[in-house]
Amino acid sequence: MVEVARLRHGSGIGQPLTRRDGVLKVTGQASYAAxxxxxGLLHAVLATARIARGRVAFLDLAAARAHPGVVEVMTPxxxxxxxxxxxxxxxxFSFRLDLLQNDRVRYAGQPIAVVIARTLEAAxxxxxLLAPRYEAEPVEASLDAADVFVPEVVGAGAPGETWHGDVDAGLAAAEHRIDATFETPMQFHxxxxxxxxxxxxxxxxxxLDMPxxxxxxxxxxxxxxxxxxxxxxxxRSPFIGGGFGSKLLSGPQVLGILAARLVGRPVKLVLRREQMYGPVTHRAPTRQRLRLGAAADGGLTAIHHHVRTATSRFDDFLEPSAGVSHTLYAAPAIxxxxxxxRLDTGTPGFMRAPGEASGSIALESAIDEMAYSCxxxxxxxRLRNYAEIEPVSGKPFSSKALRECYVEGAASFGWAGRPLLxxxxxxxxxMLVGWGLGTATFPALMFxxxxxxxxxxxxxxxxxxxxxxxxQGAWTALAQIAAESLGLDASRLEFRAGRSDLPNAGIAGGSAHTATAGGAIHxxxxxxxxxxxxxxxxxxxxxxxxAGNIGVVARSGxxxxxxxxxxxxxxxxILARAGLQEVEARGMANADPTAAERYAMHxxxxxxxxxxxxxxLGQVRVTRLVGAFAAGRIINPRLVRSQYYGGMIWGLSFALHERAVLDPRTARVVNADLxxxxxxxxADVPSLEAILVDEEDPHVNALGIKGVGEIGITGTAGAIANAIWHATGVRVRHFPVAIEHIVAAGDL
Amino acid sequence: MNRFDYVRPRTVAEAVAAGAQPGSAYLAAGTNLLDLMKIGVARPARLVDLNYLAGLDTIEELPDGGVRIGARVRNADLAHDLAFRRRFPAVAEALLSGASGQLRNMATTGGNLLQRTRCAYFQDTASACNKRAPGSGCDAHGRENRLHAVLGWSKTCIATHPSDFCVPLVALDAIMEIEGPEGWREVPLADFHLLPDATPERESVLAPGELVVALRLPPEAAGFAAHARYVKLRERTSFAFAVVSAAACLRIQEGQIAAARLALGGVAAKPWRARAAEAFLLGAAPAEAAFQQAATIALAEARPSGDNTFKIELARRIAARALRLAAAGTPERLPALPASPFAPLPGGLHG
Incomplete structure (x- = not known):
């Protein structure tokens, strides 16, 4: 067991500080890569494939090179x-990159050339002017593709199949059964x-200046x-204008670096919006079948969560949607x-709450159907099926204040007295009014x-x-941890981040950055x-x-x-008397393998x-969202609330809005712009409330921190779907919920 | 973006002379044209910038009781002009339900009428589109077309006209004033946009070089002010084109409908005037049965062009809704969410 760091007086931790970079951002002084x-800077622009499979047969290099201002055209x-x-x-966490290694096209939007010019307009x-010609081959763009394979691993390495207990027996013995199929779309960050x-x-x-x-x-x-x-x-990456899992190293950025090498001058390359619908990963579509069984008393007897998803023809990333079913509800068989x-698209990847977002909307919908059935x-x-231990692993939770989340959220929302029908x-x-509930969950990770x-x-x-x-506020939250760790007021502290010549802070992913970088700072x-x-x-x-080494505490300098x-x-x-200009130390933090072995941490x-x-008319408007979340120690409640708001809005977007339309004949995204x-x-974002539920976790890491960046999507999307059902009696299992899904049920 | 010439005429005559040269495009706010140029859909050889013209930027009350709106009047300025809004509330409501505040501050009266379709295949130069590249085919057939036309479409094109503004305008018999190389003429808005038939690339009756200089609403149009609404069904609360929309304007005398206007948006390549429904309503009692029947008549000839059968029923329902709301009376103040089904009526009725 890790000892939880003691809170000290004058601590920066727990204070609702405003963003230290806020003024820079709202006044336009925060400098982003572009x-x-x-x-001597030159501008590079990608030419991207209009076909999804085949080869580039011709590029009109002469026309492009002849255009005034064009300096060079980079091709294979x-x-x-x-x-x-x-x-x-x-x-x-890396993917295969398309760096003009040959003339093959493996998805629409793949870079096929780079034009370098003195101005952005000329490039x-x-x-x-390259006006490419192609030898096109037939494409596959549908989840109904005939060649189906069973992946060994999904997500970042989770097993492709998990069996716990006897699902068939659980379903057979059930008094109530749900067998429902849900579809979620391709989405882009x-x-x-x-x-x-x-x-x-x-x-x-x-x-490099590069987010x-x-x-x-x-x-x-x-x-x-x-x-x-x-x-x-x-x-240098001081500010990143949103990443959501898409901003590890992308192929187009490497092409910008290659272009600079080719011309021997600095080069800037910025993707156009539509160019972000191909080479920088996405969330794959899913079709999820949920089979649930419940006894007469409402106790779940079995959960079977089956996922069909898609990856590219040349690389593997499998949206791990079923993972949420391992942890959320107690059932003897899961x-x-x-x-x-395999589709002729770019490779999918990590997109905010990868697996949890798409899986949660299906599981929470199915659970809602089962509740009504019972x-x-x-x-x-949900309380009847509350998991006191993690059902599949059998491990105790390092902490789990979900019951308190239900209670505090329900009280603030006014859930009591909700009609069943x-x-x-x-x-x-x-207007029809409906109330819905979804449980949110996200693993507590650390790098x-x-x-x-x-x-x-x-x-x-x-x-x-x-x-x-x-x-997300790392400049602020990490500085608070730093001030806390040194017993210094934040005004006496210089905090540096966002550069590669500083100590390695791991990755900002998996909602683990505060635990990781903050743990190291601590x-x-x-x-x-x-x-x-x-x-x-x-x-x-x-x-x-x-006084002895543990007899003192650092406080206010x-x-x-x-x-x-x-x-x-x-x-x-102290330093002056010792004749020292300064004293320094490095710290390292990592996930504690014994804790992970003993506890489920979410x-x-x-x-x-x-x-x-x-x-x-079937038009839907979300009018209220109340989320209550327990995520261990809160470093900065203002920023954390903001993260929850952002996640909840993303959940709303998942339920009602986001959908990339992949043309079935061309495998091209038809709606590749905002x-x-x-x-x-x-105007779509309703009254939002995020409640920070107290939770102390003595096991998860030294600071007792769980992540807050992704969890808000989970739960929210399902809650909205369930509220739509409660309002209308129409159970839409196809996301995003569209007007025609609702009016298809006839007169409401 | 291609290289192009750029000219700044100071007079309408200079503009028309420049616009009549092959490859010219008129630039008003550019809220649509510049986007299309950036994605390669529009590649004009010459931009004729209308922003430096003298005039065409006023809202003029006419002696006969009508109003003339200069083609360069910004959408926001028109919608917020108190006299205009009071006399033509459905037009103001439609304007304020379109685009975003920023776009409305830029977009012009003339430009709104001439905006291009949002069909994804029109906007994608790698797709076949008879509107963009005549004779190349129509990739919208059989593909993503859930929001495409249900009225007046053809085998060559199933795109819709996206304007909100045009819907009440066509209901109110707006008239376009046009200058051109052959001189001045006027055209009723109802006849201004063309259905696709075999030539979807021809979207209006404008000949090369012709310039919309003003739009007139006749005096009768103001007679509907007490019962005029625009309702718009959309997939998000703001900043979205209509799935379907409807403008309804009524004159009610002694418990009977003395005059009725009904037009639909989002259903065809032009704002769709429902004259048969209007005729049906004449003399009827302003009640639910009549509205339902009129709405059914309005959609009698509708047929799906793809995965959009649902739009026919929705268009029918929104037509009935618009009639119902119009009969209830124009609200004294425009709702905070103009044209939204979710707009509760603030305050009293239009006086």
């Missing part, structure tokens, strides 16, 4: 050599900031691709199985991270780690304080002399005796939704 313009014929096959995935028109790179070579040294969720992994893969040392690559088809209130049914409520304007902390004689401190702020700070303490307590001239607050000494005085939540549906790929606007 805002950089080194001298002149692309600088690479030291590693772009299909080589030696780095964790753009140069790319259009659509970060506001497109993938971009500004690349400059000096010999073998590579300087990335994984500075170190990006550095490693680029080093392998270009045959140089990781230290020769310097990446099985999860997967199958997949004649039980959906909340009562659908179509029971109307508002004063005659390996490092940080460095310094205390200086002038009483200031420095903490640095190569952390990533994708908009250790580094503690090491510095320990060293300072050693100096002080061994010095007879210090008021702390003889001073070491203070635990047992006598009047005996203390300023950090700077964040949980309960989301309550109210929707209104026009009884004549005008046609629908996301909610402000």
């Amino acid at each position: 805002d950089n313009h080194p001298p 014929a002149n692309r600088p050599a690479l030291a590693q096959d772009p299909d080589d995935k030696s780095v964790p 753009t028109e140069g790319a259009a 659509n970060a506001m900031e497109p993938h971009a790179v500004v690349a400059a070579w000096e010999g073998n040294r590579l300087s 990335t969720q994984g500075l170190s992994l990006t550095q490693m893969r680029l080093a392998a691709l270009f045959g140089i040392q990781p230290e020769e690559i310097h990446i 099985a999860t199985t997967n199958e997949a088809v 004649g039980m209130d959906p909340l009562e049914f 659908p179509r029971s409520m109307r508002d004063e304007n005659g 390996q991270g490092e940080a460095r902390a310094v205390l200086r004689q002038d009483g200031t401190g420095l903490v640095e780690t190569g952390a990533h702020d994708m908009g 250790v580094a700070g503690a090491q510095v304080i320990a060293r300072l303490t050693e100096i002080a307590v061994a010095d007879p001239r210090s008021p702390l002399f003889g 001073r070491l203070v005796r635990w047992d006598d607050g009047s005996r203390s000494e300023a950090f700077g005085d 964040a949980h939540g309960a989301v309550f939704a109210e929707v209104k549906v026009d009884p004549e 005008a046609e790929y629908r996301v909610p606007v402000n």
